[in-house]
Amino acid sequence: MNNDILAREFEACKDQLKSYIVRITTSVQDTEDIIQDTYIKAQTKLDTFKGESSLKTWLFAIASNLAKDLLKAKKRWPENVTDICKDAAMNSETFFGEAMHIAHTSPQGSFEIKEHIAFCFTCVSKSLPLEQQLTVLLKEVYDFKVKEIAAILEQTDAMIKYYLHTGRSKMIEVFDHRCSLINKEGVCHQCSELNGVFNPKQNQQEVLAQLQLVKDANSKDKEQLFDIRMEVLKGLDPFKSGAAELQLHHLEHNRKVMEKYLEKNS
Amino acid sequence: MMTTTNAQNGKATTIKKTFSRQTKVSIDINADAAIVWTLLTNASDFSRWNSTVVSIDGEIKEGEKIKLVSTLAPERTFKIKVKEMQPEKMMHWGDGKGDRYFTIEQNKNGGVTFIMDEKMGGLMFPMYAKYIPPFDENFEQYAKDLKKEAEIIANTK
Numbered sequence: 374m375n376n377d378i379l380a381r382e383f384e385a386c387k388d389q390l391k392s393y394i395v396r397i398t399t400s401v402q403d404t405e406d407i408i409q410d411t412y413i414k415a416q417t418k419l420d421t422f423k424g425e426s427s428l429k430t431w432l433f434a435i436a437s438n439l440a441k442d443l444l445k446a447k448k449r450w451p452e453n454v455t456d457i458c459k460d461a462a463m464n465s466e467t468f469f470g471e472a473m474h475i476a477h478t479s480p481q482g483s484f485e486i487k488e489h490i491a492f493c494f495t496c497v498s499k500s501l502p503l504e505q506q507l508t509v510l511l512k513e514v515y516d517f518k519v520k521e522i523a524a525i526l527e528q529t530d531a532m533i534k535y536y537l538h539t540g541r542s543k544m545i546e547v548f549d550h551r552c553s554l555i556n557k558e559g560v561c562h563q564c565s566e567l568n569g570v571f572n573p574k575q576n577q578q579e580v581l582a583q584l585q586l587v588k589d590a591n592s593k594d595k596e597q598l599f600d601i602r603m604e605v606l607k608g609l610d611p612f613k614s615g616a617a618e619l620q621l622h623h624l625e626h627n628r629k630v631m632e633k634y635l636e637k638n639s
Numbered sequence: 640m641m642t643t644t645n646a647q648n649g650k651a652t653t654i655k656k657t658f659s660r661q662t663k664v665s666i667d668i669n670a671d672a673a674i675v676w677t678l679l680t681n682a683s684d685f686s687r688w689n690s691t692v693v694s695i696d697g698e699i700k701e702g703e704k705i706k707l708v709s710t711l712a713p714e715r716t717f718k719i720k721v722k723e724m725q726p727e728k729m730m731h732w733g734d735g736k737g738d739r740y741f742t743i744e745q746n747k748n749g750g751v752t753f754i755m756d757e758k759m760g761g762l763m764f765p766m767y768a769k770y771i772p773p774f775d776e777n778f779e780q781y782a783k784d785l786k787k788e789a790e791i792i793a794n795t796k
Binding site: 519529531532534535537538539542543 | 670671673674677678681684687791792793795796
């Protein structure tokens with residue numbers, strides 16, 4: 374193992390690492406810092422890499438540890454985070470003005486519902502205990518196997534299976550209760566509301582009907598619908614997608630709102 | 640600690656005496672002790688998988704007090720002390736009226752045998768015994784729920 378191989382492997386998985394870390398931290402700045410620190414740490418510790426896992430798994434382990442260090446003192450978000458942040462956005466003098474400016478000027482400013490589905494999962498999954506959130510993301514979005522996740526998070530296979538099952542179960546229940554895309558009684562319509570704001574000329578019903586989640590809402594069970602939701606995340610890079618700048622602006626807004634909310638309600 | 644008996648395939652037994660009542664259930668589970676232990680010690684997650692528990696407030700840690708609401712008497716909150724914990728092996732809860740032991744033993748099938756054993760008693764026991772509902776059905780459901788959840792987790796790919 375040498376620095377050239379590390380540099381190549383790091384470059385090959387850098388986009389995935391960034392996408393994973395921003396989905397955990399919800400902060401672009403923290404993500405940039407962690408990615409940079411991951412590379413520095415990997416370089417300085419390269420002689421300790423024994424090849425017991427792949428280099429990619431090892432890099433994800435370093436990045437996960439840095440993210441855990443950053444987040445360990447921070448409170449987890451509530452399940453209704455999107456309600457709280459929606460109220461804050463509606464009362465903000467700047468949020469919609471900034472978002473509209475991005476939508477009209479940025480090449481990565483086009484609002485799409487599937488991008489919001491991924492964004493929404495990022496926010497809501499922060500209601501899981503951190504280890505569960507990391508496990509669900511690593512398994513369902515980044516395709517790591519249980520043994521690899523156990524190595525990344527320094528846990529036993531049994532604990533990873535527990536985190537995965539529990540995290541999935543909780544998310545399935547939250548989305549089944551909240552998401553109007555899969556449940557007519559769902560209390561959250563935020564993705565279609567925002568689509569109406571950013572794409573007022575679109576026929577809302579037609580747009581919704583094209584979504585796989587909506588198409589399958591009545592024929593698939595909750596587990597399968599969750600898998601479809603995870604496929605949406607897998608297919609999107611939060612830094613490179615067509616709505617990246619718009620969604621990252623929204624994510625930054627939500628993180629700031631939640632930090633204030635959690636401080637006020639501590 | 641109470642002595643354990645062979646697995647009874649999820650069937651509870653109760654021994655009634657004048658000054659005490661003891662209910663026990665045991666069940667074989669095809670899962671690691673770590674999974675069973677984690678399910679038994681994660682208070683906030685309990686009501687998701689265990690249909691006999693309405694809620695548990697507090698942390699299941701040695702020396703801590705927890706507040707348990709059971710479907711046996713949902714109008715009551717039981718304040719229980721976690722008296723002893725031996726990770727992945729044994730846990731002992733108790734209050735003034737009784738003691739409950741949870742035991743996890745490796746079995747010859749490569750899984751574990753879970754045993755839940757509760758004994759209530761004392762000199763005043765005959766005075767309130769008639770107000771305490773039978774535990775058998777509740778214990779059997781508890782064991783069944785634990786087995787189901789632990790085996791689903793163990794089979795996660």
